[in-house]
Amino acid sequence: MTQLTHDRVATDAEIVAQIDEIRADLGPRSEFRDPAFLGRLARRLEASSPLGGVPIVQAFVEDLRRFGDEGRMTRTKAIVNDPDSGVILGLFDASYFPSLSLDFMSYRTLPTDPGLAEGYPSPTMPVVSKSRSEGFIARPVVALFPENHIDGTQESDDLIFYFIDKLVDRHLGTTKLLIEEIMDPDAVPLVRAASVDELNVAASWWVRMHEFHHRQGDMPLPEFLFAKRSKALAGLEELRCDVSGMMACRSDARLAADEAALASEFILVERLLRYPVEGATRPNYDAVASQVLFTFLLEDGGIEIRDGRIYLTQDFYGVLRRYLDEVAAIESLIHDHPVEAVQAELRGFAHRYVDYDEAARDYRHMPYFSAVKERLGI
Structure with missing residues (x-):
């Protein structure tokens, strides 16, 4: 994974501000899977100090650069699927969540009843948002599914938020x-x-x-x-x-x-x-x-x-x-x-x-x- 070096890691509020600034003129949704578009987005994120010091941004930039060959957001989803990370980042394309595009959220998890988790297992993550970019603020966005990322895939262990x-x-x-x-x-x-x-x-x-x-x-x-x-x-x-x-x-x-x-x-x-x-x-x-x-x-x-x-x-x-x-x-x-x-x-x-x-x-x-x-x- 490419290591991006910056002086410090951004706060959640700074990440949200940077993401909202970039998403404001992101371009048409029809280009979201175009390698040239993804390359430009990767360079813009990389150049945006202090975003580059954030692990999920590093993973996301690497996935954007490799998307033309791999067609997957593997590195990004590995962090999103780690409950301890407490963050979500992605380039999203879902018709039922039209507000989502390039978006970020930090969250805290809610405790799970052990009997419920054992008797009714699923990769469900009930969370409460802490900081969120513009797309996540929209009223209809009450959940996020793995296939909402631009790779459109869902694996059995992908978290559903x-x-x-x-x-x-x-x-x-x-x-x-x-x-x-x-x-x-x-x-x-x-x-x-x-x-x-x-x-x-x-x-x-x-x-x-x-x-x-x-x-x-x-x-x-x-x-x-x-x-x-x-x-x-x-x-x-x-x-x-x-x-x-x-x-x-x-x-x-x-x-x-x-x-x-x-x-x-x-x-x-x-x-x-x-x-x-x-x-x-x-x-x-x-x-x-x-x-x-x-x-x-x-x-x-x-x-x-x-x-x-x-x-x-x-x-x-x-x-x-x-x-x-x-x-x-x-x-x-x-x-x-x-x-x-x-x-x-x-x-x-x-x-x-x-x-x-x-x-x-x-x-x-x-x-x-x-x-x-x-x-x-x-």
Whole structure:
């Protein structure tokens, strides 16, 4: 690795300032994998004192110079994947995180419950940001996945970062309002009373459960990521993981009971209440997932709407189990049918429960949540 010598190592604030200055005139995203562009970026970083003394910058510069031959960000990811480094740096290209380009973050990790880590292992890193460049500030960027780097790859040991402070901010800013305005006043008592520190724990449990369940079932990720890229199928996958996480938190006696109970409520309100109001003009895939959940629960007797509020019925968790069973039955077809046939079955299942605009070939917000969005100004 090329050793870059400078007088001192920059502080996090100085790194952020330098990265923000460079990213401001970085150039078009279409050039992000062009060797000439990457060479210019490497030289600019190398010349930017005191960035060159930062180990992850050194690794990043070396990867940029070798990208034309190797097509990988191996050295950079080795540091990103080391939890003790406490830093993330990369050149990112993800359509669902358009604010990300050249970006840096420093973070602190959150403690992990040993029983959760042992029973539901995954390369998930729940963190709280310390310093971050402009791209990471954007509201939609609540996570970072290995394939978001320009090499577009994900290895089994690559860390998946979730920015818990942003998830909790969303909860406090939007979900809490929805709980008060449209939920049964007696429902989810634990999440209503939770402190910020307790919400941090609950959100950490959520993302660990979520990533673990992505890797379970007949069509796990990342193996079947290629087959689940559409809004409908991505939404079903997100919902499958969250419902599985809720059910595990309620039923697994190995888990710390208080934390698991709070996590189950937290997942429920985020998935059932907040995601349906996300997306300014058209629902995103998470909102589509929550449309499926809401309609499935309503039609199958898991929830009732009374005076504009959502009430959970006694059969709520039984209905969730039936949802998981139906999706699992469809995905099990992958062993005997081509992937296109299973995709069609999953899409047909999803479209039974969503508001799909055939003319626009996209989804609409459901009337119930459209009215909520308008009334509450979300």
